[in-house]
Amino acid sequence: MNMLRGFMDNDSAFGQLMLRAWAFIICNLCFLVTALPVVTAGAGWAAMDYALMNTMKNRETAAPFRDFWHGFRVNFRQATVSWLAGLLFLGFLGLEWYWCRQFGGVFRAFQIGILVIGVVVLIVLIYLFPTMAAFEAALPQLVKNSVYFAFTRPHYLFVILFVHIVPMAMTYLFLQLLPLFAFLWSFFGFAAVSGVTVSLLLREFRPYLKKDPAAEEQEEEEPPKSEAKILQEMEKLGM
Numbered sequence: 001m002n003m004l005r006g007f008m009d010n011d012s013a014f015g016q017l018m019l020r021a022w023a024f025i026i027c028n029l030c031f032l033v034t035a036l037p038v039v040t041a042g043a044g045w046a047a048m049d050y051a052l053m054n055t056m057k058n059r060e061t062a063a064p065f066r067d068f069w070h071g072f073r074v075n076f077r078q079a080t081v082s083w084l085a086g087l088l089f090l091g092f093l094g095l096e097w098y099w100c101r102q103f104g105g106v107f108r109a110f111q112i113g114i115l116v117i118g119v120v121v122l123i124v125l126i127y128l129f130p131t132m133a134a135f136e137a138a139l140p141q142l143v144k145n146s147v148y149f150a151f152t153r154p155h156y157l158f159v160i161l162f163v164h165i166v167p168m169a170m171t172y173l174f175l176q177l178l179p180l181f182a183f184l185w186s187f188f189g190f191a192a193v194s195g196v197t198v199s200l201l202l203r204e205f206r207p208y209l210k211k212d213p214a215a216e217e218q219e220e221e222e223p224p225k226s227e228a229k230i231l232q233e234m235e236k237l238g239m
Contacts (some may be wrong), residue, residue: 021188023055023064028191030068035190040076042083042129047072048191050133053198075132078139082132086125093118123150123157126164130198134205149204156200163196 027048034044050071055062097114100107127146135145150157167189171181181189 020055023052023062024188024191024195026064027051027068027194028186028188030065030072031190031194032186034072039084040080042086043072043076043079045083045194046075046079046129046132048194049130049198050075052191052195053130053133053202056199056202071133078132078142079129082125082128082139086121089121090118093121123161126150126160126197127201130194130201131205133198134201134209149201153204156204160197160200163193167193 030051031044031048034047035041047068048071051062051064051067054067055064093114097111097118100110100114124143124146127150128142131146131149132142135142137145171178171185174181
């Protein structure tokens with residue numbers, strides 16, 4: 001009985017897994033509600049990143065539902081402006097691509113440039129919302145930070161682009177599995193993509209984030225190492 005109770009405890013590995021899964025489901029459902037009007041999808045995206053980021057940083061105090069709507073409220077203006085501007089610009093690039101393809105000839109060469117610009121805009125959008133969720137700054141500064149974080153570690157960028165593009169592409173390529181994909185996206189799919197992104201970017205964000213006062217106090221209260229302990233560690237290092 002005690003073994004079962006320990007297995008189900010919130011501090012156990014299974015309990016932490018269940019809490020994380022519950023956070024993903026809650027955030028995914030909240031995101032779907034805010035994404036349905038399309039206009040507020042950007043704010044919902046930033047709110048989902050905010051809630052999952054808080055869950056990963058502060059497991060004890062995290063409350064996914066409360067954190068989501070707090071993140072939605074504080075990031076609403078910047079996220080909505082960014083989302084709508086990004087959609088309009090990508091739509092404009094898509095129209096330019098279409099006309100270059102229709103004209104043919106030398107205009108086809110412009111398609112490469114349009115494609116490169118479109119990919120850069122998409123990368124900035126993908127990075128902008130978690131950056132917005134982590135830092136308080138003016139929108140131009142957040143865009144600069146997004147570009148910095150995106151190209152500082154290209155291997156992270158590759159993984160993040162993969163999880164954003166490949167699952168969505170598979171949804172449209174395998175139409176016979178559309179009911180299954182629809183269930184997965186509705187249940188936890190969007191939050192899973194956001195979770196992978198946030199978990200990677202937190203490693204880049206941590207040096208720039210404000211430290212938790214409780215963590216700092218705990219570090220200050222940590223007792224100093226004894227002389228014997230220090231000597232043991234020096235012997236292990238061959239000193």
